[in-house]
Amino acid sequence: GEDVEQSLFLSVREGDSSVINCTYTDSSSTYLYWYKQEPGAGLQLLTYIFSNMDMKQDQRLTVLLNKKDKHLSLRIADTQTGDSAIYFCAERAVSGGGADGLTFGKGTHLIIQP
């Protein structure tokens, strides 16, 4: 089955870059997602990447994918206090039969130091 692993905590200074890492088990075709969850709230989709891509950038967010090592990272440039949240990496294997649910990592709690 699919498995997604993340470190549980990351602490960075305000203004620095944050890099959140994730490893996953491979499938023939995979979508990989980053979601943000603030306390008591639902999940906000930040970005996603298909496994045939190496990089995707959207404003302060950069996603890097290393297919060989099955490693995904999310870089947040100029980290702000509002970025404090739990970040979930999620994988979806495309089975060909239709929609599939996501497999989530345990989430990385991003802590911002002033």
Add this chain to the structure above:
Amino acid sequence: GAVVSQHPSWVICKSGTSVKIECRSLDFQATTMFWYRQFPKQSLMLMATSNEGSKATYEQGVEKDKFLINHASLTLSTLTVTSAHPEDSSFYICSALQTGGANQPQHFGDGTRLSIL
């Protein structure tokens, strides 16, 4: 766009009560919706896949008679926790997939915090 509304956001009830949670896609049609469960400080676990007009598909270990899912329209799926007990207390989150968008991301509701006394 792609807004998913979940209701209620928080419910507290006595043991033995049945609780219904609604998941609505507000500005798009969703043939498929998903129900997840999240325990405190843990990840989301997929419970079931809800398909409009057909029976839901449950993940291994999830009791279908305990968690009743109905997806009667393209914009609404409901999860009913029957005869709820304290161990059913959790954060339940739904997501919706736009019809024809199997390759699109899932959009999540804000979740329902269920507390059973």
